[in-house]
Amino acid sequence: MFVSYRWLQDYVDLSGVSAKELAEKITRSGIEVEGVDVRNEGIKGVVVGHVLEREQHPNADKLNKCLVDVGAEEPVQIICGAPNVDKGQKVAVATVGAVLPGNFKIKRAKLRGEESNGMICSLQELGIEGKLVAKEYQEGIFVFPNDAEVGADALDLLGLNDEVLELGLTPNRSDCLSMLGVAHEVAAILSRDVCYPEVNVSEASEQASDYISVKVDAAADNPLYVARVVKNVKIGPSPLWMQSRLMAAGIRPHNNVVDITNYILLEYGQPLHAFDYDRLGSKEIVVRRAHNDEKLVTLDGTERTLTHDQLVITNGTEPVALAGVMGGENSEVQHDTVNVLIESAYFNGLTVRLASKDHGLRSEASARFEKGIDPNRTRMAADRAAQLMALYATGEVVAGTVEVDTMNAEPAVVSVSVERINSVLGTSLEANEVKSIFERLQFEAKEDNGTFVVTVPTRRGDITIEEDLIEEVARLFGYDNIPTTLPVGEAIPGKLTEYQAKRRQVRRYLEGSGLYQATTYSLTTEEKATQFALETTETIRLAMPMSEDRSVLRQSLTPQLLEVVKHNNARQMDSVAIYETGSVFLSKGEGELPEEKERLAGAVTGMWHIHQWQGEKKVVDFYVVKGILEGLFTALGLEERIAYEPGAKEGMHPGRTATITLDGEALGFVGQLHPATLKALGLKETYVFELDLRRALTVDVAPVQYELIPRFPSMTRDIALVVDSTVQAGQIQRVIKEVGGTLLKEVNVFDLYEGERMEEGKKSVAFSLRYYNPEHTLTDEEVTKAHTKVLEAVEAQFDATLRS
Incomplete structure (x- = not known):
């Protein structure tokens, strides 16, 4: 809503308050002023x-x-x-x-x-x-x-020596979609009075009922319809002051009659429509639901095909307007118009909204009907329009109105106690202070022993329960004046649960490692639903899917991440590293809600890093992705309980896929996509992983223990072991750690050899072992004793021999 500061002064005294100060006060009272446009700035x-x-x-x-x-x-x-x-x-x-x-x-x-x-x-x-x-x-x-x-x-x-306030209204504050509504708001903020325009209509001796009759066949959609007739108008430009105000509010001037209806819409918040009486084609107005496939050419020159869900104004036979949205071209006010029929009505907001949406027509009128107008201004607006047409279009107002009124427009009555207000707001307001606020709002309030019974004007349709009244008290009292207090109780609200904190830690770690978070659809195709899934059940299909591509609940995150990689590759983004934390859905049988399990998945392809100046490039491989996961498990305190074993999974490379276990039980997988899968998806070499995130974050983890930085030197021993080629280096490493004792601190693989001079079916794996004692400098005897145990253990368990 654009509010002219000069125009607003017609309704409320703004002396001593500049436009910028007023904007600040309105914002602090709960309606955001998005900007103040100085119209003559720089001129x-x-x-x-x-x-x-x-x-x-x-x-x-x-x-x-x-x-x-x-x-x-x-x-x-x-x-x-x-x-x-x-x-x-x-x-x-x-x-x-x-x-x-x-x-x-x-x-x-x-x-x-x-x-x-x-x-x-x-x-x-x-x-x-x-x-x-x-x-x-x-x-x-x-x-x-x-x-x-x-x-x-x-x-x-031209009205350019003015400032325009742009109000960002929420849907509940439709009362401020009019200048008078804003005037009430400002008057309450400034503790001043609202001055309504004087409406004095000089009427001719003829009766409006002689010119027109009104019949409403859809009372639920149109409970109130008021018609007035103004004859012998002279079409021309509207007064310059009116044109200026319309332009300040974002509406283009047309002619005096149309401009007056738009002016009333802005002033009262009541949409009006002016029909050329002589072009109506009859002496009756019938409001009804449209017939299916009925046609209407609206004022924008577009032919509209109507449906039975839409409300139309007709001349008894054919539509002349789409109710609450736009008038028809067949009854448009034109330069030769002489007699005008003014329509002022209350239309059901939902009916108007559906028609507006169906036809893609969004008008100033429909916006107000959708959010709700004040039914007690409907007649007032018609009289005001007739008065202005007589004044600025030299028209003669025919006496009386023709109405259909089945509306019950009773004001809401809401009760609230001072104790309840103070309890919610944390204030210590007295009854007289609360009453003063209601008086500023022009709400009728009666107090009985600390409880107010408030009669809310129909212009404030957003107030229906006691919480609404408490909000009004809070914003008029001033949010800045509400005391700041610390939360009390057994627990302070707002704390993350342990699981939430760990999940946030996972996201921060992965983003710090260079992966971007993705959010993909939970719905996919039947074919992709179970691909790469850690566990599968019967697929769950939607009863009414929007499309086959989004018809089944997923059981793995990986297929959707591969779609994201494919999408980026198609746009010359060759290096992609993404992850997602999200739910998969496992069936628990017919008639049962599916079980949701949270997963963590990632996909990485292209260059891991590139330094063109230094000529360095690092292509993503299995060990890059495995290293990311190892760092994650370390951050979660699980590094000693995680193991990697050769794995096989449909769609994955058979020699470059590992099953990840936690305490000996499968947690997920990591590996390269199978070449056939890559070809089918149109991808280059891509590595993926998927983990059962909930299990990883809910296992008991030993508390962190801190150690002093070693003051004494460590000793390193390297060993190269010849073992069967089927023996895994990780198995040997675990045995070394188990028997190495307290002196052994690190074990790392640094070489693998399977070439010449190596017996067939054998390989050489070299390990670097680091020993130190935090209490004193190590001796050769201590290290030799521990190292001998290591050698004996690997020889016994793996039939390993030292490579000479």
Whole structure:
């Protein structure tokens, strides 16, 4: 909602409060002001000029030489290229020394040999958006009414000496979709009164019922319909002040009748529609549901095919408007319109919303009906429109209205106690303070022993329960004035559970390792649902899937991550490293909700790192991904309980896949995709992993123990063991750690040899063992004793021999 500061002053006294100060107060009371637009910012020196003479420029076909009176001692010559400039016009002139938007300074100049002392301006050149300029002035300069004073401030006449507040309204605050609604809000904030416009309608002797009858066949959709007739109107431009206010609110002026209906919409929040009475085709209005496939050409020139869910205004036979959304072209007010039928009605918000959505039509009227209007302003708005049409379109208002009223518009009555208010807000307000706030809001409130019974005006349809009243008290009291207190109770709210903290630790570690988090669909195809799954069950299919690609609940995260890799590869992103934590869904049988289990999966392809200046490149391989997981398990305190064993999984490379175990039980897998899988997906060499995250994060972990930094030197011994080629290096490493004793601190594999001079079926695996004692310097005897135990153990268990 765009709110003109000058216009708002018509309804509430804003003396002593600037637009920026008002914006701050409104924001602090609960409605965010997203910005304050100073409409004349950076503009000066623009006055009303009178074109005394106009003639063709002697040296240019598209330029005019004008003699313009700008209120100075002598008229000035101005060269103008606007096609609509002419003698006798009152125009906006930027004089020499003036500044226009964009810091464009006006200087004396010569155009094709003729002197120009200023510039005749269009509205766009004065900073008004082109879409808000009336059609007749979109291709040229703006022309003021003949009574405009020469030399007067043009910005003031155009309403540009103003500031516009942009309110970011939430759906519940539809009361502030009108100037009067905003005035009530501001008056409550400033503790001032609201001044409504005086509505005095001079009526002719004829009765409106002689001109029109109204019948509503869909009372639930349209409980209130009010019709007024204004005859003998003269179509022309609306007053300049009204055009300025409409443009400030983001609405383009059309003509006096249409502009008045838009003005009332902004003033009262009540959408109106003006029909050309003589083009209606009958003397009756029938409101009904549309017939299926019925046609209506709306004001935008588009033919609409209607359905029975949509409400239409008809002349008894054919539609003339889509109720609450847009009028029909067949009854549009045009330049030759003489008699006008004013429609002011209350339409059901849901019905309007569905019609607006179905036709892709979003209008100022539909936005207000959808959120709810004040039914007690419907008649008032019709009278105000009739009054303005009589005043600015020389119309005669026919006496009375024609109505259908089945509406029960009773105000809500809500109770709340002072004790309850203070309990929720943590304040110590007295009853008189609460009553003062309700009075500022213009809510009728009766107190009985600390309990208020509040009658809420119909303009505030958002207030229905006691919590709504508490909110009103809080924001008018001032959120900044509510005391700050510490939480009390057995537990302080907001703390992460141990599981949540560990899950966050996993995400931070992986992102710190260079992987990006992905979020993929939980729905997939029947074929992909069980691919790469750690455990499978019968697939779970949606009853009404949107598409076959999203029809089955997933049992693995990996297929979706591979789709993400494929998507990025197709866009020249060859190096991709991503992970996801999310749920998979395992069936528990027909009629039972599926079991959700959280998984961690990742996919990595391309270059792991590249330093072009140094000529270094590192391509992703199995050990890069395995190293990422080892670091993760270390961070979780599981490194001693994790083991990697050769594994086989459909879709994975048979020689480059490992099963990951935790305490001897399968936790997940890591490895390279099978070449056939890569070819089917159109991917290059890609490595993936998937883990049972919940199990990894819920196992008991020993508390962290800290050790002093060693003060004494360590000793390293290397051994190369010849074993059968089927023996895994990890098995040997685990045995070495078990028998190495307290002196053995690190065991690392540093070499593998299976070449010449090695017996067939044998391999050489070399380990580096580091020993140290935190209490004293090690002796050769101590190390030899521990090392001998290691050698004896591996010889006994693996038939290993030292390589000579």
